[in-house]
Amino acid sequence: MDGEQADGDALSQAEKILREAGADADGAEAAPAGSDREAELEEDLRRVQAEYVNYKRRVDRDRDVAKDQGVLKAVTSLLPVLDDLDAARAAGELADGPMAAIAAKLDTVLNGLGLERHDQESLAGTEFDPAVHEAVLRQPNDEVPAEHIVQVFRNGYVRNGRVLRAAQVMVSAGAE
Template structure:
């Protein structure tokens, strides 16, 4: 009995309340410490203090005030930038489309030259190949392809490439008298100049 009383008295001296520390109970029960304790509680308190000390936004500026004028100018500037951006995107899209069409037309020029050569030799007068050639040329015309093959017109270095010049008393200026190779253009863009023979006035 004496030893038991001594052990009980020693235990009471170590834990006067007769219980384990709160942290030990929480750890033993597997529960986390209550929110708002320790460093976390300090952080929450600081955040709440900052929120409480923040100024409430003022009411919208009255019309005609410097703030309203500045805001209106900002909106107008943003609107103008957006309109310019849309125009630039549309212009770039049109240029990309045009360049793609030109690339296809350039790749088909050797085929068109073969069609012209076959037609000059009488191989495309009639028959299925003549029909196919006509359909191909008409389809390319829908994409703006045009031929430069006129004779009797004034020589234009922008669309003609003179391979031969010969004097003639029948012309008053440099004139295209024969097409050696057909030229092509896409709308107003010259894809290939026509190779021609030019008659020049006699000196």
């Protein structure tokens, strides 16, 4: 891998500098302690060490990004399955039985991965936010203030503050 090769290159450079510094130390009796060569080698060593630290940070960051992208892709591909489970729940088909247990386990796993469901229960009566919600209908409503959500037609999903899919909602236009 390129990362391992770069890691090996940085380490081999550092080892080479240390060997040269050791060889220079053997002949140091003839040269003054603060020689230019020694300072140059120390500077090279510091540079290689800094490169290695930066490399490690970059690899760690890239690994975290790749992991997050993998989880995001998997969760996004499950959204149609979650829609089917929501439809079954709404029809009363998930009240009991093995499918209810499977749906509950899936919800638990997805919650553990940071997935938040924006559904009727969590959104009803909250203020409409076009960054998180998709208004598909706007109707006058005496009970719900203007620009607040009346009903959710399709659940939305958010993970770690990122909208995976906006909730499709009905928004109140206020009293008639």
